[in-house]
Amino acid sequence: MDAEQKLELLADDARFESCDSFTPRKRKGKQTGPGITTTQGANGKPMALFRLLQSNSCEWDCPYCPLRRSNDIERATLEPEELSTLFMQRHEQGAVQGLFLSSAVAGGVRPAMGRMLDTVELLRVRYQYTGYVHLKLMPGARADEVERAAKLADRVSINLEAPNGDRMKQISPERGWSTVLEPMAYARDQQEAGELTSGQATQFVVGASGESDREIFDATTRMYREFKLRRVYFNAFRPQAGTPMAEHAATPFVRQQRLQEADWLLRHYGFKADELPFESGDNLPLQIDPKFAWALHHPEIFPIEVQTADREMLLRVPGIGPISVERILAMRRSAKFRELDHLRKLGVVVDKARHFLTLDGRFFGNDTTQVVARLRAKPIVEQLSLW
Numbered sequence: 534m535d536a537e538q539k540l541e542l543l544a545d546d547a548r549f550e551s552c553d554s555f556t557p558r559k560r561k562g563k564q565t566g567p568g569i570t571t572t573q574g575a576n577g578k579p580m581a582l583f584r585l586l587q588s589n590s591c592e593w594d595c596p597y598c599p600l601r602r603s604n605d606i607e608r609a610t611l612e613p614e615e616l617s618t619l620f621m622q623r624h625e626q627g628a629v630q631g632l633f634l635s636s637a638v639a640g641g642v643r644p645a646m647g648r649m650l651d652t653v654e655l656l657r658v659r660y661q662y663t664g665y666v667h668l669k670l671m672p673g674a675r676a677d678e679v680e681r682a683a684k685l686a687d688r689v690s691i692n693l694e695a696p697n698g699d700r701m702k703q704i705s706p707e708r709g710w711s712t713v714l715e716p717m718a719y720a721r722d723q724q725e726a727g728e729l730t731s732g733q734a735t736q737f738v739v740g741a742s743g744e745s746d747r748e749i750f751d752a753t754t755r756m757y758r759e760f761k762l763r764r765v766y767f768n769a770f771r772p773q774a775g776t777p778m779a780e781h782a783a784t785p786f787v788r789q790q791r792l793q794e795a796d797w798l799l800r801h802y803g804f805k806a807d808e809l810p811f812e813s814g815d816n817l818p819l820q821i822d823p824k825f826a827w828a829l830h831h832p833e834i835f836p837i838e839v840q841t842a843d844r845e846m847l848l849r850v851p852g853i854g855p856i857s858v859e860r861i862l863a864m865r866r867s868a869k870f871r872e873l874d875h876l877r878k879l880g881v882v883v884d885k886a887r888h889f890l891t892l893d894g895r896f897f898g899n900d901t902t903q904v905v906a907r908l909r910a911k912p913i914v915e916q917l918s919l920w
């Protein structure tokens with residue numbers, strides 16, 4: 534197999550071993566060649582990323598993953614010289630601006646980690662490449678490997694996959710809870726020392742180990758607090774043919790969406806994990822977004838008056854985001870809000886917000902129990918058409 538053929542295979546298999554491995558393909562952006570995906574860069578602008586596995590050979594046997602060692606599939610490994618050449622060709626043509634490199638555990642943790650580090654070192658030293666690199670760390674990566682990764686990459690990530698050690702054993706028995714947390718702690722130390730300008734991230738495979746949303750958020754808040762993670766990604770589990778979990782139920786994509794929304798509340802809206810509106814089974818409601826659900830649980834707070842509420846309370850209103858809050862605060866110094874249209878023009882989703890606020894004393898909403906009944910009666914739309 535030549536390097537281009539390996540690339541075809543390893544770019545396709547990257548969906549099983551990368552930060553949004555189970556995300557519908559259409560959401561990854563426009564692909565213009567094997568491994569080329571469009572993502573959002575640090576400046577918010579689209580960035581073409583070369584995203585692939587260095588190897589799809591794996592010594593581990595995670596029951597949900599088609600790359601597991603027990604599966605009889607076509608295997609390939611790109612050596613550092615090959616991968617760096619493939620990347621630089623595309624970079625020089627202007628087809629890619631960054632690299633997202635991951636790998637299966639090919640030949641063990643040390644060789645797999647070393648191969649990726651050697652590749653990025655070639656890019657940085659031989660080719661003087663200074664652009665964006667996101668490097669996946671192997672569970673069990675040592676402090677010196679993480680230090681080297683932090684000097685070479687802008688961001689590192691390590692897959693947690695499950696929210697605690699017991700859950701992890703079910704879906705990734707060789708991984709081991711501490712083999713993930715230790716490299717995370719090393720990466721945090723590097724970040725605090727001024728390396729890793731884009732920080733570190735992790736991901737969960739949601740629904741693979743029977744975990745609840747509360748367990749996921751217990752782990753998520755710990756990751757943000759102790760390890761200073763920049764992002765946590767949630768990927769709905771999809772059963773893969775030929776694996777021991779092929780018959781396991783798929784996780785509704787809407788659950789992934791609700792987890793992302795709840796994570797957004799923690800990171801941008803000042804919510805604490807214990808405020809999230811978990812229902813029976815310790816899961817978030819699927820029919821209603823978590824901010825809306827939280828507001829419905831707090832009739833003692835709403836409606837609030839837009840003209841006088843403080844920033845914190847405005848942020849709690851469903852349909853009002855951080856940008857709209859700033860616009861409201863700026864506008865109300867010189868004007869009174871009397872109509873929903875005034876809020877609509879500032880970017881507020883008034884169909885949601887109107888049930889929780891008053892404008893100059895007037896309420897434009899409905900009885901929220903009717904709103905809830907209508908929302909709960911709606912079928913949950915599975916976004917499987919994206920697959």
Ligand code: SF4
Binds near residue numbers: 549
């Ligand atoms: S470590 Fe597990 S999830 Fe990762 S490639 Fe190997 S079998 Fe798949």
